[in-house]
Amino acid sequence: MALTAAPDSEPVWRAKHPRTRLLTGAHAAAEAMRQMDPDVVPVYPITPQTPIVEAFAQFVADGRVHTELMHMESEHSAMSAAVGAALAGARTMTATASQGLAYMIEVVYIAAGLRAPVVLALGNRALSGPINIHGDHSDAMLARDSGAVVAFAENAQEAYDLMLMAPRLAEHSDVLLPVMVGQDGFTITHSAEPVETLADEAVAAFVGPYHVATPLLETAHPVTEGAFAMPDSYFELRCQVQAANERTLEVWERVAEEYAALSGRLLAPVDPYRLEDAGAVVITMGSAAGTIKDVVDRLRDRGEKVGLLKLRAFRPFPLPQILGLLRPGQHVAVLERALSPGAYPPLFADVASFLVRDHDVRSFVFGLGGRDLGFEEVEIAFEDLKQPAPSPAPIRYLGLGKEGPV
Amino acid sequence: MSGPAVPVEPMRIREMARREESEPRFLGGHALCAGCGIPIVVRTILNSIPTPVVVVNATGCLEVATTRYPTTAWNVPWLHVAFENAAASMSGIEAASRALVRRGAIASEQEITFVVFAGDGGTYDIGLQSLSGALERGHRLMYVCYDNEAYMNTGIQRSGATPLAARTSTTPLGVSSLGNMHRRKDLTAIVAAHRVPYVAQASVSDFQDLSRKARRAALTPGPAFLNVLSSCPLGWGTEPRDTVRVARMAVETGYWPLFEVINQHYRINYEPDPRLPVTRWLSSQGRFRHLEHDHGDIIEQIQAEVDEQWRRLQERSAADAHYFAAEIGAVPPPRDATSPGPRMR
Numbered sequence: 001m002a003l004t005a006a007p008d009s010e011p012v013w014r015a016k017h018p019r020t021r022l023l024t025g026a027h028a029a030a031e032a033m034r035q036m037d038p039d040v041v042p043v044y045p046i047t048p049q050t051p052i053v054e055a056f057a058q059f060v061a062d063g064r065v066h067t068e069l070m071h072m073e074s075e076h077s078a079m080s081a082a083v084g085a086a087l088a089g090a091r092t093m094t095a096t097a098s099q100g101l102a103y104m105i106e107v108v109y110i111a112a113g114l115r116a117p118v119v120l121a122l123g124n125r126a127l128s129g130p131i132n133i134h135g136d137h138s139d140a141m142l143a144r145d146s147g148a149v150v151a152f153a154e155n156a157q158e159a160y161d162l163m164l165m166a167p168r169l170a171e172h173s174d175v176l177l178p179v180m181v182g183q184d185g186f187t188i189t190h191s192a193e194p195v196e197t198l199a200d201e202a203v204a205a206f207v208g209p210y211h212v213a214t215p216l217l218e219t220a221h222p223v224t225e226g227a228f229a230m231p232d233s234y235f236e237l238r239c240q241v242q243a244a245n246e247r248t249l250e251v252w253e254r255v256a257e258e259y260a261a262l263s264g265r266l267l268a269p270v271d272p273y274r275l276e277d278a279g280a281v282v283i284t285m286g287s288a289a290g291t292i293k294d295v296v297d298r299l300r301d302r303g304e305k306v307g308l309l310k311l312r313a314f315r316p317f318p319l320p321q322i323l324g325l326l327r328p329g330q331h332v333a334v335l336e337r338a339l340s341p342g343a344y345p346p347l348f349a350d351v352a353s354f355l356v357r358d359h360d361v362r363s364f365v366f367g368l369g370g371r372d373l374g375f376e377e378v379e380i381a382f383e384d385l386k387q388p389a390p391s392p393a394p395i396r397y398l399g400l401g402k403e404g405p406v
Numbered sequence: 407m408s409g410p411a412v413p414v415e416p417m418r419i420r421e422m423a424r425r426e427e428s429e430p431r432f433l434g435g436h437a438l439c440a441g442c443g444i445p446i447v448v449r450t451i452l453n454s455i456p457t458p459v460v461v462v463n464a465t466g467c468l469e470v471a472t473t474r475y476p477t478t479a480w481n482v483p484w485l486h487v488a489f490e491n492a493a494a495s496m497s498g499i500e501a502a503s504r505a506l507v508r509r510g511a512i513a514s515e516q517e518i519t520f521v522v523f524a525g526d527g528g529t530y531d532i533g534l535q536s537l538s539g540a541l542e543r544g545h546r547l548m549y550v551c552y553d554n555e556a557y558m559n560t561g562i563q564r565s566g567a568t569p570l571a572a573r574t575s576t577t578p579l580g581v582s583s584l585g586n587m588h589r590r591k592d593l594t595a596i597v598a599a600h601r602v603p604y605v606a607q608a609s610v611s612d613f614q615d616l617s618r619k620a621r622r623a624a625l626t627p628g629p630a631f632l633n634v635l636s637s638c639p640l641g642w643g644t645e646p647r648d649t650v651r652v653a654r655m656a657v658e659t660g661y662w663p664l665f666e667v668i669n670q671h672y673r674i675n676y677e678p679d680p681r682l683p684v685t686r687w688l689s690s691q692g693r694f695r696h697l698e699h700d701h702g703d704i705i706e707q708i709q710a711e712v713d714e715q716w717r718r719l720q721e722r723s724a725a726d727a728h729y730f731a732a733e734i735g736a737v738p739p740p741r742d743a744t745s746p747g748p749r750m751r
Binding site for chain 2: 039040042066067068070071072073074076077078080081082083084085086087088089090092106107110114216217218219220222223224225226227228229230233237
C-alpha cells in the first residue's frame with residue numbers, strides 16, 4: 001500500500017484511500033475518541049496507554065473537541081472523577097493500563113454497581129512484580145468480576161472499531177455498565193498499521209447523544225446515588241449487575257450489525273477463523289490471534305483441519321456464540337496470557353466450565369510480560385492436540401523453553 | 407481569584423429556619439447519634455448556601471447514617487462513591503457541568519454550589535491525595551471536612567486528626583501506652599499551602615461563624631475548604647447535651663482557632679479573652695481522662711503547642727491585617743453576652 005505523509009502535524013500518515021491511515025492502536029483509540037468528542041476525559045498517564053492521552057491532549061489543545069480534559073493525580077481519582085462525571089450527565093472516557101487499572105479497580109467495581117457507563121481504553125500490560133511494561137492480559141483479569149464489560153482487540157483496526165462501539169454498549173438502557181476496550185501493550189498500542197476510519201459525521205450519528213435518566217446536575221430532581229446497601233438489598237443490586245452484563249451480549253450483537261452496515265466490518269463478540277470442519281481449535285483473545293491465523297493457514301496448507309476461535313468479548317462471556325460454533329468431539333486448546341496462580345488460568349477456566357463434557361479442552365499459557373508468541377509455539381499447541389488427552393489437563397507453558405516453569 | 411476581600415454576612419437564624427422550612431435540604435429521620443455534631447454542620451452549611459447544591463459524600467458516619475437503601479435524608483442531588491475519593495468524584499461532576507455548559511447542553515446561568523462532606527479519616531488520611539489533586543486543578547467546589555478526630559463510624563479508631571494522648575480503640579491505654587502518641591496533622595495548613603482562594607477553620611459551636619464561612623465559600627470562584635470541628639459524644643466521651651459546649655471549649659482554649667485564609671491572607675475570626683488553659687478542653691472529655699493522673703508533662707506539651715499555634719496565627723493575622731482593612735467588621739465583635747458562654751459542668 002502506497003503511503004504519503006500527512007499534510008498537517010498529526011502523528012499519522014494518510015493512505016491513498018482518504019480514510020485509511022497508518023495509525024498505532026493508541027492513536028486509533030485517540031482518533032476514535034476525537035470523533036466521539038466525549039464531554040469529560042479524566043486521565044492519568046501510564047505506559048503503554050500514554051500515547052492515547054497524549055494524542056487526545058493534542059486534539060484538546062487544537063480545539064478539535066469540546067472535552068474537559070482532567071489531569072488527575074492518580075488512576076484511582078481518574079475513575080472516581082469518571083463516575084462523578086458520567087452520573088452528572090456527561091459522556092465520559094478514560095484510559096489506563098496495568099498498575100493503573102490495579103489502582104483504580106476499586107472504583108471500576110463501584111462504577112459497575114452505580115451503573116456509570118464509562119468507556120475505558122486499556123493498553124493491556126503485565127502486572128508487577130517484578131515490574132514489566134509489556135503486553136499481557138493480567139491487568140484486564142482484575143476487572144473480570146467487577147461487572148464491567150471487558151473486550152479485547154486483535155489489532156489497531158479493532159481497537160478503533162471497538163472504541164466506537166463501546167459507548168453504544170455502555171450507555172444502552174439494558175446495560176449501563178463501564179466498558180473496557182483492551183489492546184495489547186506495544187504489540188498493538190505502539191505498532192502502526194493501516195486503519196480505516198469513518199467520517200466524523202458518521203461517527204457522531206452512530207454514537208448519538210449521551211443520555212442518563214437522572215443526572216446529578218438536574219438539581220430540580222434530586223437523586224441519591226451510591227446509598228448504603230444492607231443484606232436486605234445488596235444481593236439484589238449486585239444481581240442486577242450480573243443480569244445487565246449478561247444482557248450485553250444481545251446488545252453487542254445488534255450494535256455490531258449496525259456498525260457493520262456503516263463500516264463493512266462485523267465485530268461480533270466472537271470471531272471464527274476456518275472453523276467449519278476443524279478437528280483442532282485454538283481459542284484465544286487479543287493480538288495473538290493474528291499469529292495464530294497464520295499458523296492455521298500454514299497447517300491447512302499441509303492438509304490439517306485446524307481453526308481459531310477468537311473472543312472479542314471476555315465479559316460478558318460469549319457462551320452461546322462459542323457453543324454455536326464448536327462441535328462435540330473437537331480438541332480445543334485455550335491459549336491465554338494471564339495466570340491465576342494455584343488454579344487453571346482464567347480463560348481456560350471459563351471455557352472448560354462448559355466444554356469439558358463434550359470436548360477435549362487443554363490449557364496453554366503464553367506471552368507473560370510481553371514475550372513473543374512464535375509460529376513454533378502455536379504449532380506445539382496444535383501438535384499437542386493430536387496426542388491423547390491427559391486427565392486432568394495440565395497447564396502447559398509456551399515459550400518457556402525446555403525447562404518449563406521452575 | 408485575587409483582589410480585596412468582600413464582606414459576607416452570616417445568614418440570620420430566622421432566615422436559616424425559613425429556608426429549612428421552605429426548601430429542606432437535609433431531612434430528619436436519619437440514624438446519626440444523639441448529640442452528633444455532623445447534622446448541625448450539614449444543615450447550617452446547606453441552609454446558608456443560596457444556590458442549588460450537588461453533594462458528594464465520602465464513606466463515613468454521615469453517608470452510612472443518612473442513606474440506608476432505599477431511604478435517604480437528602481433532598482438534594484447526592485453521590486457517594488467511596489472513602490478516599492470524594493474530592494475526585496466531585497471534580498468529575500464540576501468538570502461535567504463546565505463541559506455541558508460549553509456544549510450548550512445546560513444553561514450557563516444555572517449556578518450550582520458543589521459541596522463535598524467528608525470526615526477526618528476521609529480527608530486527613532486516605533483522601534488527602536484526592537483532595538490535593540482537586541485543589542490543585544482549581545475546581546469550583548466547597549470541601550467540608552467534619553473533623554471529629556478519629557474514625558468514629560467504625561468504632562473510634564485513631565486517624566491523622568486524633569490529638570496527642572487521646573484514647574481511641576486503636577490507641578488504648580495500657581502500661582506502655584497513654585493513648586495516641588502522635589501529634590495531629592495540621593490539615594488546614596496543608597490545604598492553605600495549595601494557595602486556593604478560601605480556607606477556613608470553623609466549629610460546630612459557632613454556627614453564625616460557620617454560616618458566614620459557608621456563604622463565603624459558596625461565593626468563591628475556585629476551591630474552598632472548611633475544616634469544621636464536630637463533636638462526637640461516643641468517641642470523645644461526652645454527653646450528647648454538651649456537644650456545643652465541648653466544641654466551644656476547643657475554641658475558648660485556642661486548641662481549635664476560628665480563622666480563615668482568603669487568597670493566602672490570614673485572619674483570626676475570634677480571639678478568646680482570656681484564652682482558657684487547655685486543661686479546660688481536655689478535662690471535658692472522657693478520652694483524655696487518664697491525663698488527670700500525674701501526666702503534667704503531656705499537658706504541658708499540649709499547652710505549649712497551642713500557645714505556639716496562637717503565636718504564629720496572631721503574627722500572620724497581624725501581618726495580613728491591611729488586606730482586610732476595607733472590609734466592614736474586620737475586627738470580629740465580641741461574643742454575644744446573652745448567649746450561653748463557655749460553661750462546663
